[in-house]
Amino acid sequence: MTALVQATDLAKTFDVSAPWLNRVLEGKPRQLLHAVDGVSFEIEKGKTLALVGESGCGKSTVARLLVGLYEPTRGGLTFDNQDAHAAFKTPEGRVLRRRIQMIFQDPYASLNPRWIVEDIVGEPLKEHGIITDKAQLKARVGELLVSVGLSALDMVKYPHQFSGGQRQRISIARALATEPEFLVCDEPTSALDVSVQAQVLNIMKDLQRDRGLTYLFISHNLAVVRHVSDDVGVMYLGRLVELAPKHALFANPRHPYTRMLLDAIPKMHDTGKARTPVQGEVPNPLNPPSGCAFNPRCPHATERCRVERPQLKDFGGVRVACHAVEEGVI
Amino acid sequence: MSLLQVNNLVVEFPNRRGTLRALDDISFAIAPGEILGVVGESGAGKSLTGASIVGLLEPPGRVASGQILLEGRRIDNLPYEEMRHIRGRQIGAIFQDPLTSLNPLYTIGRQLIETIQTHLPVNASEARKRAISLLEDTGIPAAAERIEHYPHQFSGGMRQRVVIALALAAEPKLIVADEPTTALDVSIQAQIITLLQRICKDRGAAVMLITHDMGVIAETCDRVAVMYAGRIAEIGPVHEVINKAAHPYTAGLMAAIPDMSIDRERLNQIDGAMPRLNAIPPGCAYNPRCPKAFDRCSKERPDLLAAGATRAACWLHEAGGSV
Numbered sequence: 001m002t003a004l005v006q007a008t009d010l011a012k013t014f015d016v017s018a019p020w021l022n023r024v025l026e027g028k029p030r031q032l033l034h035a036v037d038g039v040s041f042e043i044e045k046g047k048t049l050a051l052v053g054e055s056g057c058g059k060s061t062v063a064r065l066l067v068g069l070y071e072p073t074r075g076g077l078t079f080d081n082q083d084a085h086a087a088f089k090t091p092e093g094r095v096l097r098r099r100i101q102m103i104f105q106d107p108y109a110s111l112n113p114r115w116i117v118e119d120i121v122g123e124p125l126k127e128h129g130i131i132t133d134k135a136q137l138k139a140r141v142g143e144l145l146v147s148v149g150l151s152a153l154d155m156v157k158y159p160h161q162f163s164g165g166q167r168q169r170i171s172i173a174r175a176l177a178t179e180p181e182f183l184v185c186d187e188p189t190s191a192l193d194v195s196v197q198a199q200v201l202n203i204m205k206d207l208q209r210d211r212g213l214t215y216l217f218i219s220h221n222l223a224v225v226r227h228v229s230d231d232v233g234v235m236y237l238g239r240l241v242e243l244a245p246k247h248a249l250f251a252n253p254r255h256p257y258t259r260m261l262l263d264a265i266p267k268m269h270d271t272g273k274a275r276t277p278v279q280g281e282v283p284n285p286l287n288p289p290s291g292c293a294f295n296p297r298c299p300h301a302t303e304r305c306r307v308e309r310p311q312l313k314d315f316g317g318v319r320v321a322c323h324a325v326e327e328g329v330i
Numbered sequence: 331m332s333l334l335q336v337n338n339l340v341v342e343f344p345n346r347r348g349t350l351r352a353l354d355d356i357s358f359a360i361a362p363g364e365i366l367g368v369v370g371e372s373g374a375g376k377s378l379t380g381a382s383i384v385g386l387l388e389p390p391g392r393v394a395s396g397q398i399l400l401e402g403r404r405i406d407n408l409p410y411e412e413m414r415h416i417r418g419r420q421i422g423a424i425f426q427d428p429l430t431s432l433n434p435l436y437t438i439g440r441q442l443i444e445t446i447q448t449h450l451p452v453n454a455s456e457a458r459k460r461a462i463s464l465l466e467d468t469g470i471p472a473a474a475e476r477i478e479h480y481p482h483q484f485s486g487g488m489r490q491r492v493v494i495a496l497a498l499a500a501e502p503k504l505i506v507a508d509e510p511t512t513a514l515d516v517s518i519q520a521q522i523i524t525l526l527q528r529i530c531k532d533r534g535a536a537v538m539l540i541t542h543d544m545g546v547i548a549e550t551c552d553r554v555a556v557m558y559a560g561r562i563a564e565i566g567p568v569h570e571v572i573n574k575a576a577h578p579y580t581a582g583l584m585a586a587i588p589d590m591s592i593d594r595e596r597l598n599q600i601d602g603a604m605p606r607l608n609a610i611p612p613g614c615a616y617n618p619r620c621p622k623a624f625d626r627c628s629k630e631r632p633d634l635l636a637a638g639a640t641r642a643a644c645w646l647h648e649a650g651g652s653v
Contacts, residue, residue, distance in 0.1 A: 054515040055486075163603045164372075193371035193542065198586035198597035205596065220516065223588040227597065250590070264517045266545030268572060268589060281485050281518060 002081065003042030004214050005066070005182055009075035012036045012061050016286070033286055035061040037238040038075065040312070043231075045181070048208070048215040050229035050246075052222060052261070054282050058238040059218045063186045066216060067102045079182070098128050101175040105187035107167035111159040117170055118155035121145065124177040144173040148203055165196030169203065176207070182214045189224060201228060222265055226250055234258045237285055237293040244318040254320045256298045256330070292323065300324040331402065332359035333536050334383065334504055339396035339406075341375075341382055343607075350607040352378050352391065354560045357634075362503065365530065365537045367547035367568065370557035371583075371604055376540045379557070380506045382406070383538070384423045385413040400504070419449040422497030422535075426509035428489035431496075432481040438465075438492050439477035442499060449500035464495040469525055487518035491525065498529060505530065508540045523550055544587055548572055556580045559604055559615035566640025576637035577644045579616045614644070622646060 012035050018028040036058040043049045051059045064070045066077060068088040077084040079096065087093045101124075104110040111120055121141045125131045131140055142152030148169040159167055168188060175183055188204070189197040205228065207213055219225050225232055225246075232249045234242040234257065242255040253259045280297040283289055292310050295301040304323050312321040324330045341353035353375045360366045368376045381387050383398055385405065398406040405416060417423065425431045433441060442461035446452060452460065458477075465473035468491040481489060490510060497505055507526065511519040527550055530537050539551060547554050547568060555565040556577065564577040575581040585598035602619045605611060611618055617627040626645050637647040 054517065165603060194544070195371060195583060195586045195600040196603065198588075198599040199601070201588075202596050202599055221588075222516075223590050226590060227588040227594070260517060264520045265590060266520075266523075266543070266549045267591075268545050268548050268584075268587065269591070270548070279521075281487055282515070 004045040004080055005216070006042040006078040007062075007066070007075070008040050008078070010036060010039045010062065010065055010072055010077065011074035012058075012065055012070055013073040031286060034238050034288075035285070036065065039233075039235070039238075039240050040075075041231075041233055041240065041243055043182075043214055043216060045214055046208070046212045047230040048217050048228055049231045049233060050217045050219060050225040051233045051235055052219060052225050053235035054220065056237075056282055056285060057235040059220075059235055060186050061238075062235075063102065063184045063216065063218055066184050067100055068097065069102075094128060098124075098130075098178040099180050100182045100184065101178060101180040103168075103171055103175050103183060103185045103188045106191050107164055107171055108159075108191070110171050111167060113159055115158070116155065117141075117145070117157055117159070120159070120170060121155070121174045121177055124174060128178055130178065140177075141173075144177055145170075147176065147207070148173045149199070163196070164192050165199055168192060168196075168200050172200075172203065172207075179211075180213070182216070184216045184218075186218045187220070188217075190219065190221065197224070204228065222261060234261065237282065237288055239293065239321065240312055240319075241294065241321050242319065243312065244320075248318050252318075254315065254318055254325050254330070255294075255322050256300055256324070257294050260297070292321075300330055333362045333364075333401060334360040334538070335397075335399040335402075336379075336383070337397045337399070339379070339382060339398065340394045341378055341387065341391055342394040343391050345390070347608075351394075351610075352560050352607055353382070355633075356396070356560075356562055358555055358562065358565060360504065360536045360538060362536055363530070363534045364553065365527070365539055365551045367551035367554040368538060368540045368557060369542060369544060369547050369554060371542065373559075373604060373607075374557040375560040376542075376557055377508050380423075380508045380538060380540050383504075384417050384421055384506050386417075386423075415449075418445060418502070419500045420502050420504065422500075422502040422505040424490075424493055424497045424505065424507040424510045426512050428486065428493045428513070429481065431493050432489065434481055437478055437480055438484075442477070442492075442496060445496055445499040461495075461499075464498060465492070467498075467529065468492070468495045469521070470495075486514055487521060490514060490518075490522055494522075494526065494529070498533070498535075501533065501535075503535055505535055505537045506540070507537060509542070510539070511546060512541065512543070519546070526550070544572070544584070556583070559610055560607070561615065561643060562634065563616065563644075564637075564640055564642040565634065566642075570639040574638060574640075576640050576642035576647060577616075578620050578622050578646075580642075582619075582621075 014033045014035055016033045017030045022028050053059050065072050087096045118141050121144055122137050131137045141155050145152055145154055150169055189200050217228055229246050231245055233240050236257050242258045253262055289296050291306045291308055295305040310321040310323050312319045336358050339353055339356040343350045343352055370376050382393060393406050397404055439461055443457045446457040446460055462473045462477055470476055470491055511522050551568045554568045554571050556563045558579050564580045575584055582600040600619055613628040613630055614632055617623040632643045632645045634641040634643050635647040
């Protein structure tokens with residue numbers, strides 16, 4: 001079976017150089033930020049791939065590349081066997097955009113405060129010319145709101161009249177309006193309280209079961225990722241360091257960075273037990289370490305790790321980019 | 331004797347349409363050297379409790395009744411200048427966002443030295459020495475050089491270490507830490523929590539740790555208070571509260587957190603949302619969402635009742651019963 005979504009060597013570089021005049025007068029160099037540097041993965045229909053990693057590792061840039069908000073510097077994205085980024089530019093690309101939608105992190109910023117819910121949820125329907133008749137539009141928006149656990153009567157309200165969890169449901173309803181097959185969710189619950197987070201995660205799971213949706217789920221919370229995902233990709237400084245089925249990753253993490261992340265999670269039921277804190281911080285992405293980007297923090301780093309960058313290789317269904325794993329050291 | 335004693339604290343916000351009661355009859359105590367966690371959802375009143383203790387309630391908020399006692403002395407009704415002296419000298423404060431707690435225009439050294447000299451009778455060179463040793467204690471490498479740097483030259487985790495150093499500058503007996511790790515990544519979070527624990531143990535300082543992260547509470551605190559709609563729903567030893575929650579709200583909250591060790595198809599969800607301050611239901615504020623609510627819950631408001639090793643504000647425990 002071929003995957004619905006396939007990213008191949010996806011990369012995005014941002015030019016963060018000083019302005020031209022400063023470069024000429026002060027001799028400042030050109031500076032490139034490799035936000036995403038060669039990421040490949042595939043997601044099968046109806047499955048969830050979760051991306052985890054610390055701030056600044058490029059998770060959100062991947063999300064934006066997948067929905068076409070950014071143009072990739074290198075590599076490409078295949079959606080349902082067609083080149084997505086080439087298609088986005090053509091008039092027919094509108095159909096493709098309809099099939100890929102996004103849910104954003106902050107439900108306070110992603111809804112227009114001056115629009116009522118009917119306009120917010122109905123906009124994609126109008127924009128894509130799916131429904132033009134006013135009465136039909138109202139009926140459809142009502143259906144969508146009911147499907148995310150709100151009431152059809154809520155459509156006359158403004159976003160400020162809802163709580164955070166309800167707002168996130170509105171943005172899910174908006175994303176579902178065009179009946180997409182693939183949803184890119186960028187930290188959809190990290191702005192929410194835990195009891196509300198549970199409501200939103202349950203709705204997302206129900207929708208996936210009922211409609212066969214495919215998700216890319218971005219989060220820094222490993223417990224949430226464990227709950228929602230089928231496969232997990234761990235990112236560090238713009239690259240995937242481990243990509244594995246959920247159970248394999250949590251039961252037997254291979255990459256030292258994955259192990260470190262798992263060790264850093266507080267364990268709820270062993271009260272009073274201290275975590276093993278990891279030393280060091282994520283390096284500046286403008287000036288990443290040579291070789292493996294994780295080598296300054298890695299307990300297994302050798303000379304080879306400082307020189308040669310490890311490639312993502314398959315070890316029995318688990319893909320890991322680590323020299324130590326490859327050499328059988330860990 | 332307890333270090334901090336809060337008795338029947340009520341905080342109100344008067345506005346055009348009446349008075350909103352944001353904290354309603356809160357009582358708890360912290361012993362010297364103890365770490366008390368305060369947990370709850372947004373708007374439960376956690377931060378407001380912390381702000382009342384450090385005397386930084388934003389007007390028009392005011393302490394309407396009740397008392398806050400530090401070592402037996404009332405501090406909630408002190409004049410501004412006197413409170414300013416207690417804050418910093420006897421109570422240190424750490425806030426969520428380390429970037430907004432530091433002045434971006436001054437080097438961290440200048441900020442530390444100023445704080446030390448405000449509270450302790452030392453000269454400039456002693457204060458500087460002290461500042462460097464504080465930075466070393468909080469795990470900042472090359473402290474003697476870093477002291478000349480500005481806040482923007484530090485990463486998030488390092489900045490929070492500077493804020494902790496500032497809070498500790500005058501050796502306070504109590505530290506109020508309001509979401510000190512919320513803005514940080516999980517690997518940095520572990521470093522900061524370990525640091526906070528170690529430093530408080532070394533110096534015998536008590537900590538009031540305000541957070542919404544139950545995991546942080548579980549590993550750090552001795553006791554925990556769970557807040558809901560401006561009241562304490564349950565308070566007790568952290569192990570008991572997490573594993574044998576006595577209040578239905580605590581139990582629901584625990585089950586809603588995705589757990590690394592248990593696989594579940596669906597998370598337990600608490601339907602509805604916490605009531606707004608202007609629409610707190612009569613009786614127990616949790617009763618409309620509570621699966622175990624009965625007649626009395628919507629009529630009479632429960633106070634904290636003994637429930638096993640903890641105390642819970644729930645009528646189920648009136649006869650010593652269990653949930």
